Structure formats: structure tokens, C-alpha cells
Amino acid sequence: MHHGEIVGRHFANGQALRVTWNNGIISEVTPAAAAPDDTWLAPTLFDLQINGYGGVDFQRDDHLTEELLLSAARQMRRDGCGRFFFTLITDEWPKLMARVRRAKALRDANSELRAAMAGWHIEGPFLSPEIGFKGAHNPAVMRDATESDIRELRAATGNDPVLITVAPERGGALEAIRLAVSLGMVVSLGHTNAPVETMQAAVAAGARGFTHLGNGIPQQLDRHDNVLWRVFDTPGLVPSLIPDTYHVSPMLFRHMHRALPPERIYYTTDAMSAAGAPPGRYTIGSIELEVGADQIVRQPGKPNFAGSALKPIDGITRAAQMLGKSWREVWPHFSQRPAELMGLRDDLVPGQPADFCVVRTAADGTLVEVRIP
Numbered sequence: 001m002h003h004g005e006i007v008g009r010h011f012a013n014g015q016a017l018r019v020t021w022n023n024g025i026i027s028e029v030t031p032a033a034a035a036p037d038d039t040w041l042a043p044t045l046f047d048l049q050i051n052g053y054g055g056v057d058f059q060r061d062d063h064l065t066e067e068l069l070l071s072a073a074r075q076m077r078r079d080g081c082g083r084f085f086f087t088l089i090t091d092e093w094p095k096l097m098a099r100v101r102r103a104k105a106l107r108d109a110n111s112e113l114r115a116a117m118a119g120w121h122i123e124g125p126f127l128s129p130e131i132g133f134k135g136a137h138n139p140a141v142m143r144d145a146t147e148s149d150i151r152e153l154r155a156a157t158g159n160d161p162v163l164i165t166v167a168p169e170r171g172g173a174l175e176a177i178r179l180a181v182s183l184g185m186v187v188s189l190g191h192t193n194a195p196v197e198t199m200q201a202a203v204a205a206g207a208r209g210f211t212h213l214g215n216g217i218p219q220q221l222d223r224h225d226n227v228l229w230r231v232f233d234t235p236g237l238v239p240s241l242i243p244d245t246y247h248v249s250p251m252l253f254r255h256m257h258r259a260l261p262p263e264r265i266y267y268t269t270d271a272m273s274a275a276g277a278p279p280g281r282y283t284i285g286s287i288e289l290e291v292g293a294d295q296i297v298r299q300p301g302k303p304n305f306a307g308s309a310l311k312p313i314d315g316i317t318r319a320a321q322m323l324g325k326s327w328r329e330v331w332p333h334f335s336q337r338p339a340e341l342m343g344l345r346d347d348l349v350p351g352q353p354a355d356f357c358v359v360r361t362a363a364d365g366t367l368v369e370v371r372i373p
Contacts, residue, residue, distance in 0.1 A: 090124025132218025
């Protein structure tokens, strides 16, 4: 809806508010005399890593259409996520840039897509090819980043926000990080086995994030020195976590929240085309994946996870359960924290997009429904 008004309670402090919006932008946020106890207003969920959604594969669809992108965006909106970063994983660089240019042209021509697709996340091919650290990415096309790669990405995305994931141990990575940051991009480390000194050098060069901590690593790690300990010991990195109970176990999830301050954690689904869709066979690029009734994504016949079928709102519910907290306490990790990493805002204030969430709760405070007006 482009125009409207609603009364509810602010998700963080419980204050009764009246929110009015016009032409898709919040025009007024004022105190209300009263509000229903079961109606809450919260910033939209904001996911920085969406590889596809609702049967739409961003990696495979080189002929991606406006209708397919709208379908993915609308299904995400149905599941509580009003803004996301269109994410591409490791492939030959010319193919990646062609996909970015096509998706950007479709986005820029459609106001609904401009509101939903808030930016771009390029995860690869500048990653570690080591077994375990490469994850589901194809090591055959991984390589070092060049200055021309970074400048081409900036040209292809214009002035849009860009997040790029790199392994800092690759040749020329620190120079690429400095250049990307100077061009206004945000750099996240990931799929890496870099020593702690290299991670610290990457932060000094301007890197700020760490992509899906706990994933893209071998199942067995050195107990004295491993990538988890290195991230915990490197000030300045803001990791993302996938709160589905599978990619990061509940116990590790709790330890991560104890080891890192709240402002250094944000959530992502890392969703692929199976997210928001029924069990079955799906793709992420050229890789065929199988999603069972448990909603775990695997390559057929293999135990390894490959992407996620998590719905954003389910990520809130599961994070709250794992931490023994309310949905209200974990909500900022999936809304304000990712926005802050990218230098953006995601708040209930005038001038912000009217893509906020209206959350309905049961008498015991548990989530019943979420919708975006």
C-alpha cells in the first residue's frame, strides 16, 4: 500500500505509536494514546545475502526477467523481508558482471524492485579453494582480484551499495580491499583460512564484515588456532550468522553471542531458490540441490550443507529459541545491524521506506503473523 496509517507498539520499547505513510515513505511517527497489546511495529528484516528465493535462482537465470525478480521480492516481502542484497556466488568474472548488469537494468526500470533490491553482494570468485573452506563454490574458477575487476564491479553497480566477500590470503587481496573501500564498497572476509595477522591486515585495509561465520569451514578444526577463534580475536569484524539451527548449531550460536558484542553480529538466511518454496530439487547456478522436509539444502547423496532454505521470519523465531530470548530482542540483528554495516538506515522514522513489519503476537508473546503494509 502506498498510503496508510497504523497504530501499534514499538518493538523495542513497547511505546504506542501511530505511523503514517504516503507514496511508500513514512511521513509521521507520533505517540498514540493506546495500542493493541498484540500489535507491534518493527523495522523490516534486511537480508544482505540472497542467492535466490521462492523457486527463482539468481545464479542460473542469465535471462532473468522482471517477472521472476518480482516474484522473488514479493515472496520475501511475504516472509517479513522488505529489502535484500541480490547475491551472486563464484563463477567466471565476465558471467558475474553480465548477471549484475542485467539484474540492475531490470531493477532500475521498476519502482517495486528498486525499493526491494537495496544493493549487491558478490561472494566470489576471490575465495580460498581449500577443501572445507571453499564450501559449495567452484574452485576451478576462483582467482585473485585485480584492480580492473574492482573498478568494473563499481561501474556495473553505479552508486548502489555493494558488499564483496574476499579471502584476504589471496594474492593482491589487501590492495583490492583498499581499492574497493575507496570506491565506497563494503568488504567482508569469508571462505578463508587466513592467519590472524592477515585478517588484522585486512581490517586495517578497510574490511569490516565476515560472511556467514561458522560456514565455509571444515567440520574438523585445530582446537588451538582456527578461523572461529581468529574472527573472535580480530576487533573490527562484524560477522553474519545463519540462524537456522543447522548451519550453526544452537550451542555454537550461543557461544558466538557470548564471545561477540551485540553490535558485532548480524543475521542472514544465505537463501537460495528453495527458500520459501516446498521440498524438492533446486539449483544454485550449475549445482543441483535437494531440499527435504527438514528444509536442509544438500547436494544429492552428500551430507554437506549447500545454501539455505530459511525464511527470514523463521530466522527470527529460531534465533530467539536458540538464545532463550524474545523475538523483540533478536530483531535488530536482522534489521538494523545489517543496515548499519552497509551505512544505511532501517528505522521507524519519517523519511524511511514504509516497508516496516507489522507483527502480531499470541498472549504468551510468541510470533503469530508478520506482514509488511
